[in-house]
Amino acid sequence: MAIPACRPARQGGRERDQEGRTWEPGAGRRWGGDPAGTHLSRAGVGGQLLGIDRDRGPQRDRGAGADHRRRARRSQTRAAWLERLWAASEAHRIPYIDSLAGHWGELCGSKEVASEWADRLLDITRLALSPDQGARGYFHGTPACFSALLRAERHGEILSLLENETFWHCRRWAVLALAATGKKSEAIELAESSRGPLTSDGDVNRICEDILLSSGRVAEAYERYGLAANRAGTYLATFRSVARKYPHKAAADILRDLAATTPGHEGKWFAAAKDAGLHEEALELASASPCDPRTLTRAARDLGATQPAFALDAGLLALRRLVERYGYEITGADVLAAYSATMEAARRQGIEGQTRQRIRELVAAEAARDFVSGILGEEIGL
Numbered sequence: 001m002a003i004p005a006c007r008p009a010r011q012g013g014r015e016r017d018q019e020g021r022t023w024e025p026g027a028g029r030r031w032g033g034d035p036a037g038t039h040l041s042r043a044g045v046g047g048q049l050l051g052i053d054r055d056r057g058p059q060r061d062r063g064a065g066a067d068h069r070r071r072a073r074r075s076q077t078r079a080a081w082l083e084r085l086w087a088a089s090e091a092h093r094i095p096y097i098d099s100l101a102g103h104w105g106e107l108c109g110s111k112e113v114a115s116e117w118a119d120r121l122l123d124i125t126r127l128a129l130s131p132d133q134g135a136r137g138y139f140h141g142t143p144a145c146f147s148a149l150l151r152a153e154r155h156g157e158i159l160s161l162l163e164n165e166t167f168w169h170c171r172r173w174a175v176l177a178l179a180a181t182g183k184k185s186e187a188i189e190l191a192e193s194s195r196g197p198l199t200s201d202g203d204v205n206r207i208c209e210d211i212l213l214s215s216g217r218v219a220e221a222y223e224r225y226g227l228a229a230n231r232a233g234t235y236l237a238t239f240r241s242v243a244r245k246y247p248h249k250a251a252a253d254i255l256r257d258l259a260a261t262t263p264g265h266e267g268k269w270f271a272a273a274k275d276a277g278l279h280e281e282a283l284e285l286a287s288a289s290p291c292d293p294r295t296l297t298r299a300a301r302d303l304g305a306t307q308p309a310f311a312l313d314a315g316l317l318a319l320r321r322l323v324e325r326y327g328y329e330i331t332g333a334d335v336l337a338a339y340s341a342t343m344e345a346a347r348r349q350g351i352e353g354q355t356r357q358r359i360r361e362l363v364a365a366e367a368a369r370d371f372v373s374g375i376l377g378e379e380i381g382l
Contacts, residue, residue, distance in 0.1 A: 079113070086144075089101065089141075090140070101143040103147060104143070104145075105147035105151025106151065108148060117144070117145075118149045118152055121141045125139060125141065125146075125161070129161060131164065149177075150180065153180070155178075158173055168204075171194050172191075175187045175194075179211045184211050184215050192208070201228070202229070205225045206229045218246070226246060230245060234271075235258075235268045235272055236271045239254065239269070239275070240272075252276075255276065255278060264289055266288040267288060267290050268289075270286045270291045273285055279307060282310075290321055293317075293318040293319075293326060294337075296318035297314075297341055300338070300345060304345045305348070309345075312342060315341045315343075316358065316359070319339065323366045323372050335375045336376075343355065356380055356381075363376055
């Protein structure tokens, strides 16, 4: 009977394929022409990745026992990593992993592991928070202990430990414990009563906002904490953060509310308005208070082809701020870039002559007439 092409033939104690190559059974495919076995075998590395056992063929689900072993291996791996992270934290106090302590409960992965870590750290934490000033001291594992207790849902122990604590760095965990037990109004009240010179207002705002959002009180969260809790490194990043968290709010409303928090500096929200496509609002903000002329120039350059009217007004505003000497380390290249972007937008609208006249009048008003007028004077006929 013919042997199927997909099955190897046997010859004595060896197996042979259709091309006559042979290998030892149970040893992977070590081809006769490759005695060192340097090629990857089906039951070698590739087989392990595919779940293929060398002797038994493809691995199949073996029921609850296999699941239990997999969970045990994952648990052992997580335990080993936690030990390494903890050792690094203890030995070196590495700044960029310090914040991990506040997320230790999440890193534990389960209530059981978190509870074990809480037990491990609890005695030292209790001593560090002792009312006896002689025994009290700093313990870098305090946040990890409270995080583990929170993950283990041992809320009563957190509240008991922090009953008389006033330091926000610790008291914040009492706020989170109250919120976790459903006492969300009490949690917010405790957080608000903790404000002071040594309290992070940003942290209070973020925690209270999260509590309200988790309660479905979205409108209240926005009104009370939405703007302050989402401050980022730039005005644009702040706007994006708020807009992402409150998608039901119109971008124009968010922008108006944010600008109201910085009276006298409304122009700093220009980039946020432009990014949201609110071009009219962006120009209003930039006209209300100074905006970096380079930001205005970039807007004029980037939108000259698609929004020439907006680009023209942005370019004229940039030149106006340059004439007023607004900006940091402004150079002649910045003046020429603003002029070029403005004239390009004017060219696309067919109003180059009118625009040049407007620029001439603008530059002629320069007080010292020794910077912008010196650079553009010949070009605009001054």
